[in-house]
Amino acid sequence: xxxxxxxxxxxxxxxxxxxxxxxxxxxxxxxxxxxxxxxxxxxxxxxxxxxxxxxxxxxxxxxxxxxxxxxxxxxxxxxxxxxxxxxxxxxxxxxxxxxxxxxxxxxxxxxxxxxxxxxxxxxxxxxxxxxxxxxxxxxxxxxxxxxxxxxxxxxxxxxxxxxxxxxxxxxxxxxxxxxxxxxxxxxxxxxxxxxxxxxxxxxxxxxxxxxxxxxxxxxxxxxxxxxxxxxxxxxxxxxxxxxxxxxxxxxxxxxxxxxxxxxxxxxxxxxxxxxxxxxxxxxxxxxxxxxxxxxxxxxxxxxxxxxxxxx
Amino acid sequence: xxxxxxxxxxxxxxxxxxxxxxxxxxxxxxxxxxxxxxxxxxxxxxxxxxxxxxxxxxxxxxxxxxxxxxxxxxxxxxxxxxxxxxxxxxxxxxxxxxxxxxxxxxxxxxxxxxxxxxxxxxxxxxxxxxxxxxxxxxxxxxxxxxxxxxxxxxxxxxxxxxxxxxxxxxxxxxxxxxxxxxxxxxxxxxxxxxxxxxxxxxxxxxxxxxxxxxxxxxxxxxxxxxxxxxxxxxxxxxxxxxxxxxxxxxxxxxxxxxxxxxxxxxxxxxxxxxxxxxxxxxxxxxxxxxxxxxxxxxxxxxxxxxxxxxx
Amino acid sequence: xxxxxxxxxxxxxxxxxxxxxxxxxxxxxxxxxxxxxxxxxxxxxxxxxxxxxxxxxxxxxxxxxxxxxxxxxxxxxxxxxxxxxxxxxxxxxxxxxxxxxxxxxxxxxxxxxxxxxxxxxxxxxxxxxxxxxxxxxxxxxxxxxxxxxxxxxxxxxxxxxxxxxxxxxxxxxxxxxxxxxxxxxxxxxxxxxxxxxxxxxxxxxxxxxxxxxxxxxxxxxxxxxxxxxxxxxxxxxxxxxxxxxxxxxxxxxxxxxxxxxxxxxxxxxxxxxxxxxxxxxxxxxxxxxxxxxxxxxxxxxxxxxxxxxxx
Numbered sequence: 001x002x003x004x005x006x007x008x009x010x011x012x013x014x015x016x017x018x019x020x021x022x023x024x025x026x027x028x029x030x031x032x033x034x035x036x037x038x039x040x041x042x043x044x045x046x047x048x049x050x051x052x053x054x055x056x057x058x059x060x061x062x063x064x065x066x067x068x069x070x071x072x073x074x075x076x077x078x079x080x081x082x083x084x085x086x087x088x089x090x091x092x093x094x095x096x097x098x099x100x101x102x103x104x105x106x107x108x109x110x111x112x113x114x115x116x117x118x119x120x121x122x123x124x125x126x127x128x129x130x131x132x133x134x135x136x137x138x139x140x141x142x143x144x145x146x147x148x149x150x151x152x153x154x155x156x157x158x159x160x161x162x163x164x165x166x167x168x169x170x171x172x173x174x175x176x177x178x179x180x181x182x183x184x185x186x187x188x189x190x191x192x193x194x195x196x197x198x199x200x201x202x203x204x205x206x207x208x209x210x211x212x213x214x215x216x217x218x219x220x221x222x223x224x225x226x227x228x229x230x231x232x233x234x235x236x237x238x239x240x241x242x243x244x245x246x247x248x249x250x251x252x253x254x255x256x257x258x259x260x261x262x263x264x265x266x267x268x269x270x271x272x273x274x275x276x277x278x279x280x281x282x283x284x285x286x287x288x289x290x291x292x293x294x295x296x297x298x299x300x301x302x303x304x305x306x307x308x309x310x311x
Numbered sequence: 312x313x314x315x316x317x318x319x320x321x322x323x324x325x326x327x328x329x330x331x332x333x334x335x336x337x338x339x340x341x342x343x344x345x346x347x348x349x350x351x352x353x354x355x356x357x358x359x360x361x362x363x364x365x366x367x368x369x370x371x372x373x374x375x376x377x378x379x380x381x382x383x384x385x386x387x388x389x390x391x392x393x394x395x396x397x398x399x400x401x402x403x404x405x406x407x408x409x410x411x412x413x414x415x416x417x418x419x420x421x422x423x424x425x426x427x428x429x430x431x432x433x434x435x436x437x438x439x440x441x442x443x444x445x446x447x448x449x450x451x452x453x454x455x456x457x458x459x460x461x462x463x464x465x466x467x468x469x470x471x472x473x474x475x476x477x478x479x480x481x482x483x484x485x486x487x488x489x490x491x492x493x494x495x496x497x498x499x500x501x502x503x504x505x506x507x508x509x510x511x512x513x514x515x516x517x518x519x520x521x522x523x524x525x526x527x528x529x530x531x532x533x534x535x536x537x538x539x540x541x542x543x544x545x546x547x548x549x550x551x552x553x554x555x556x557x558x559x560x561x562x563x564x565x566x567x568x569x570x571x572x573x574x575x576x577x578x579x580x581x582x583x584x585x586x587x588x589x590x591x592x593x594x595x596x597x598x599x600x601x602x603x604x605x606x607x608x609x610x611x612x613x614x615x616x617x618x619x620x621x622x
Numbered sequence: 623x624x625x626x627x628x629x630x631x632x633x634x635x636x637x638x639x640x641x642x643x644x645x646x647x648x649x650x651x652x653x654x655x656x657x658x659x660x661x662x663x664x665x666x667x668x669x670x671x672x673x674x675x676x677x678x679x680x681x682x683x684x685x686x687x688x689x690x691x692x693x694x695x696x697x698x699x700x701x702x703x704x705x706x707x708x709x710x711x712x713x714x715x716x717x718x719x720x721x722x723x724x725x726x727x728x729x730x731x732x733x734x735x736x737x738x739x740x741x742x743x744x745x746x747x748x749x750x751x752x753x754x755x756x757x758x759x760x761x762x763x764x765x766x767x768x769x770x771x772x773x774x775x776x777x778x779x780x781x782x783x784x785x786x787x788x789x790x791x792x793x794x795x796x797x798x799x800x801x802x803x804x805x806x807x808x809x810x811x812x813x814x815x816x817x818x819x820x821x822x823x824x825x826x827x828x829x830x831x832x833x834x835x836x837x838x839x840x841x842x843x844x845x846x847x848x849x850x851x852x853x854x855x856x857x858x859x860x861x862x863x864x865x866x867x868x869x870x871x872x873x874x875x876x877x878x879x880x881x882x883x884x885x886x887x888x889x890x891x892x893x894x895x896x897x898x899x900x901x902x903x904x905x906x907x908x909x910x911x912x913x914x915x916x917x918x919x920x921x922x923x924x925x926x927x928x929x930x931x932x933x
Contacts, residue, residue, distance in 0.1 A: 096443070102428040117724040117742050118758070120428050120446030120464070132718070134781070135742030135760045136429070138446045138464035138501075153742070153760035153778040154813065156464040156501040159445070162522040162540065170496060170518040170536060185792060190760075190778040190815035191465065191835075193501035193523040207792040211784040212815040212837050213502075213855070215523045215541040225792060229784065230837040231855045231873070233524070233542045233559050248855050249873045249891075251542070251560045251577050266873050267891045267905050269560075269578045283578050297612040301919040301926070304612070307619045308929045407754070413739040431739050431757030431775070447740070449757045449775035449812075467775040467812040470756070473833040473851065481807060481829040481847060502776065504812035504834040524813075526834045526852040544835070544853045544870050562853070562871045562888050580871075580889045594889050608923040615923070618930045 001177055001199040002030035003093055009061065009075050012042070015092055016085045021067075022075025028061055031089055035237060036200040036219070042089065044082040083165050087175045090199070094177035097123055097141065110147065122158070128184065140196065146184035152212070154191035157182070161198045161218030161236060174198055176218065183207075183224070189214065195236070205242065217254065229266070241276060251283075263288075312488050312510040313341035314404055320372065320386050323353070326403055327396045332378075333386025339372055342400055346548060347511040347530065353400065355393040394476050398486045401510070405488035408434055408452065421458065433469070439495065451507065457495035463523070465502035468493070472509045472529030472547060485509055487529065494518075494535070500525065506547070516553065528565065540577070552587060562594075574599075623799050623821040624652035625715055631683065631697050634664070637714055638707045643689075644697025650683055653711055657859060658822040658841070664711065666704040705787050709797045712821070716799035719745055719763070732769065744780070750806065762818065768806035774834070776813035779804070783820045783840030783858060796820055798840065805829075805846075811836065817858070827864065839876065851888070863898060873905075885910075 009026035013019065029040030034050075037043045037059035044063040045054035054062050055071050063077040063085055070076050079085045103109075103121045110129035115121070120138045127133070128147035137151050140158025151157070157180045164171035178197025182188070182204050189212035194202055197219040204210070205224035214228055217236030222228075224242045232246050235254035240246075244258050247266040252258070259276025269283030279288035282295070320337035324330065340351030345361075345368055348354045354370035356362055365373050366382050374388040374396055381387050390396045414420075414432045421440035426432070431449045438444070439458035448462050451469025462468075468491045475482035489508025493499070493515050500523035505513055508530040515521070516535035525539055528547030533539075535553045543557050546565035551557075555569050558577040563569070570587025580594030590599040593606070631648035635641065651662030656672075656679055659665045665681035667673055676684050677693050685699040685707055692698050701707045725731075725743045732751035737743070742760045749755070750769035759773050762780025773779075779802045786793035800819025804810070804826050811834035816824055819841040826832070827846035836850055839858030844850075846864045854868050857876035862868075866880050869888040874880070881898025891905030901910040904917070 098425045099428060099446075102446070114720045117721060118429050118447070118740050118760075122446075134762070135721075135724070135744075136447055136740070136758055136776075136778075138429075140445070140464075150782070152781040152815075153762075154447075154465055154502065154776055154815070156447075156523075159463040159501040159523060160461070160498075162500060162520070164520055164538070171520050171538070173498065173520075187782075187795065189784060190781040190817075191502050191524075191776065191813050193463075193465065195501075195523070209784070209786055209793050209795075212778075212781060212817070213524065213813075213835065217541075227786070227793070230839075230857075231542065231853065235541075235559065248857065249560070249871070253577070266875070266893075267578075267889075294609055294612075297616075298609060298916055298920060300612055300616060301916075301922055304615050304619060304926050305919075305922060308926060409736045410739060410757075413757070429740050429758070433757075447758055449740075451756070451775075465758075465776055465813065467758075467834075470774040470812040470834060471772070471809075473811060473831070475831055475849070482831050482849070484809065484831075502813050502835075504774075504776065506812075506834070524835065528852075542853065546852075546870065560871070564888070578889075605920055605923075608927075609920060611923055611927055615926050615930060 001032060001090075001093065003028070006040075009077075012061070012089070013077060016063075016077065016079065016088055018063075018085065019067075019078040020075060021070045021078065022061075026061070026075040030199075031086070031093070032059065032199045033219070034059075036197075042077070042086075044086040046082040083172065083174070087173075090175040090177035094142070099123060099141075104141075116153075134190075140180075142196070143180045143182070145182045146186070146206075148185045149182055150187045151182075152188065152190040152192075155188050156193045157188075158196045159193055161195050163198060163218065163236065178202065178219065180204075186210070189230070192216070211248075223260070244276075312343060312401075312404065314339070317351075320388075323372070323400070324388060327374075327388065327390065327399055329374075329396065330378075330389040331387060332381045332389065333372075337372070337386040341510075342397070342404070343370065343510045344530070345370075347508075353388070353397075355397040357393040394483065394485070398484075401486040401488040405453070410434060410452075415452075427464075445501075451491075453507070454491045454493070456493045457497070457517075459496045460493055461498045462493075463499060463501040463503075466499050467504045468499075469507045470504055472506050474509060474529065474547065489513065489530065491515075497521070500541070503527070522559075534571070555587075623654060623712075623716065625650070628662075631699075634683070634711070635699060638685075638699065638701065638710055640685075640707065641689075641700040642697060643692045643700065644683075648683070648697040652821075653708065653715070654681065654821045655841070656681075658819075664699070664708075666708040668704040705794065705796070709795075712797040712799040716764070721745060721763075726763075738775075756812075762802075764818075765802045765804070767804045768808070768828070770807045771804055772809045773804075774810065774812040774814075777810050778815045779810075780818045781815055783817050785820060785840065785858065800824065800841065802826075808832070811852070814838070833870075845882070866898075 007028045010024035031042040041059045042061040043059035063082045104123045107121045107125040113131040116135040122141035127145045131149045134153040138156045160176040163174040183206040185207045187209045192214040194216045195218040203221045208226040211230040215233040220238040222240045227245045229248040232250040234252040237255045239257040241260040243261045245263040249267045252270040256273040261277045263279045265281040268285040271284040281288040282291040318339045321335035342353040348370035352370045353372040355374040356365035374393045415434045418432045418436040424442040427446040429447045433452035438456040442460045445464040449467045471487040474485040494517040496518045498520045503525040505527045506529040514532045519537040522541040526544040531549040533551040538556045540559040543561040545563040548566045550568040552571040554572045556574040560578045563581040567584040572588045574590045576592040579596040582595040592599040593602040629650045632646035653664040659681035663681045664683040666685040667676035685704045726745045729743045729747040735753040738757040744763035749767045753771045756775040760778045782798040785796040805828040807829045809831045814836040816838045817840040825843045830848040833852040837855040842860040844862040849867045851870040854872040856874040859877045861879040863882040865883045867885040871889045874892040878895040883899045885901045887903040890907040893906040903910040904913040
């Protein structure tokens with residue numbers, strides 16, 4: 001997430017009421033989570049285990065709960081609660097704004113795009129040309145949709161990340177300020193849900209087709225020309241490369257990568273990254289051919305029991 | 312379900328056109344299903360197998376299809392079809408009322424609560440303070456929602472129980488007159504569905520967080536501070552105790568209890584009650600560590616086959 | 623799909639700009655996919671592997687990409703791209719028409735039917751008597767709904783088939799021009815999706831009851847008095863015969879038949895046709911009793927390993 005203009009380190013520290021280490025005019029361009037940071041970004045870290053990772057990331061401003069040594073060319077924001085302060089920044093730069101009309105006056109809708117009745121389109125949404133948005137679709141603030149996109153009824157784009165910190169007082173939500181990006185020629189079926197990124201984007205690549213009732217988590221990037229069948233659930237921060245096929249009721253754990261051209265058969269549970277170009281099956285998923293052979297082997301156990309008895 | 316005022320046995324018998332056994336002014340306070348009955352309630356029973364259970368329950372009025380001996384301190388309503396007559400009472404005391412405006416004039420909405428466009432809020436709904444109800448949410452009659460609750464688009468609260476009696480003429484629906492109760496600080500993701508209780512309540516406890524596309528059946532009680540991931544389905548009359556975590560695409564059969572602090576891994580199928588404090592996996596689900604060991608064992612079958620061949 | 627009036631072969635050829643083989647007044651009554659064709663229908667075929675099947679089907683007009691010999695009593699439309707030209711015909715005879723009001727003026731709604739707020743009802747929809755359509759339901763063009771039908775919030779009837787041709791330029795969609803037919807006394811839960819047929823109908827039979835979050839693919843025919851539990855997904859072109867029970871989170875592959883009175887237990891994956899009157903379990907599903915025995919056998923592997931070691 002980039003801020004509308006460049007801020008200084010001092011300005012950000014004043015928003016948060018925190019101390020800072022670095023030049024007061026050190027430039028701050030935006031904020032992001034560790035897996036998508038770029039120079040100019042603030043990243044937050046609140047556990048000693050991850051201090052080094054955050055300090056050595058591409059982020060140039062580290063929001064941290066210890067007065068550590070500041071790396072060369074970087075700046076620090078010292079906070080007693082970086083998680084809370086990261087949320088404060090999200091709320092400051094991407095405040096939730098209620099919408100009085102079902103289609104926000106700040107939404108931009110391209111030529112020849114059809115919006116059916118009872119659709120909700122939030123603030124700053126951009127929809128391209130020649131799209132068809134069916135009835136009762138909900139498109140939250142800041143979503144970006146390309147050309148020739150079809151979205152079926154009941155689908156929700158831009159709901160919050162399912163991301164909480166477990167505090168003694170209860171689950172504390174990491175506020176979502178990111179976006180959903182739908183590229184050109186994508187079809188999305190009925191009653192799908194696509195969560196926005198926390199600070200980055202959740203993306204569905206050009207020409208990809210989604211069936212009904214699919215769930216896609218925050219900050220997940222789906223490549224071009226993928227096919228995803230009904231009831232498949234993909235967690236957050238997943239990378240699905242181009243031309244991947246996921247059949248029905250597949251589950252994909254967070255943070256992994258499925259390589260280009262891979263196929264995952266129905267009801268499989270993907271618990272780790274998968275190499276491209278191959279077919280997978282099972283829960284947990286393995287290469288389809290060996291997994292199927294393995295499962296067929298179960299039928300041999302009675303024979304083995306019989307044989308053993310004879311010995 | 313409590314009635315708006317106390318009725319007499321005679322009044323209820325007149326609504327139903329049935330005979331009764333007991334004092335004509337025997338007090339009737341409400342009606343409930345066997346698992347949630349209290350003194351003053353009507354319970355119904357139409358199968359000899361369950362007569363004793365109903366007659367010995369806490370309910371003090373038994374709607375029954377046989378002229379049995381009336382237990383001390385109780386009353387009977389004798390009906391040729393207790394299921395039909397129970398439905399008659401539900402329709403009498405909780406008649407479905409269509410709503411002409413999208414937000415019923417009888418709904419009460421708390422201070423600083425934001426209702427986004429295209430939301431439906433039915434009759435007698437109560438929503439607390441500081442909630443955010445996103446676009447295209449549907450909240451049926453009589454639902455009660457606490458403070459600081461977030462509900463994402465497409466979610467449905469208060470749909471009917473999936474509960475039918477198989478008659479020669481077809482499935483006969485047990486009419487739902489219960490409620491959905493959402494306690495404070497609950498988040499509900501996009502496109503979830505929570506069925507109302509048949510006569511009692513379906514409850515989601517304080518601080519619990521639901522991801523997207525989750526299904527929760529009638530009369531189910533979910534504890535405080537639970538985490539439930541996407542595409543998980545929980546059947547009716549389930550008890551999920553506090554601080555339970557259910558990962559994605561888990562299925563839970565009706566009528567069971569999952570103990571406090573239990574964790575169920577993704578795609579597991581819970582077919583019986585689970586003790587608290589442990590981790591579970593598989594379909595049917597067992598303790599995670601032994602279940603995973605068990606599944607890993609399958610890889611040994613080819614070795615066993617080879618060994619046996621040698622003998 | 624029947625056309626509003628009978629056309630001549632020449633008229634159709636002019637719409638498509640193709641050559642034709644046969645009498646110029648050869649009658650054309652409609653168009654259909656291979657599995658539902660009738661005399662008078664156009665069928666399309668673009669792969670030599672399926673030429674014979676199409677030419678020998680009940681369809682009397684074959685839209686084909688080779689100048690083959692025309693079977694007796696039939697006619698041909700010779701096209702360089704039958705898939706594209708079939709789509710051209712669907713767009714010609716069933717053009718998508720946007721709807722300005724949430725309930726189309728061409729929809730017919732029966733006596734005593736209640737339509738709750740924020741419902742979308744498309745063009746030419748017919749709804750019978752005494753139905754209850756809850757808030758935020760979406761019913762696309764041309765759907766036909768019987769009497770005494772209940773549809774819960776968030777449900778979508780008539781979304782497009784998930785059906786694409788893989789072209790070098792991307793996935794090319796087979797346009798859906800078929801319908802959804804819901805017979806009398808059907809209940810449909812919250813947030814279900816039922817795709818329309820490509821040219822034929824997707825049908826849910828009399829007295830069948832659907833729980834929440836269910837997905838039903840294009841051209842699938844569900845029989846009478848079936849019970850289908852939550853999160854079950856049924857692919858396209860499936861036949862579910864009468865009185866079938868599918869428990870929760872079941873997946874059913876496309877093109878197969880589940881016989882009358884069969885029961886499929888929760889989380890099963892149906893990968894082939896199933897005989898009626900039996901119970902099934904597992905992924906892939908087998909007869910429940912033997913499948914459960916088979917799975918229980920896995921527990922014996924450690925014993926076998928121990929025994930083998932001793933030898």
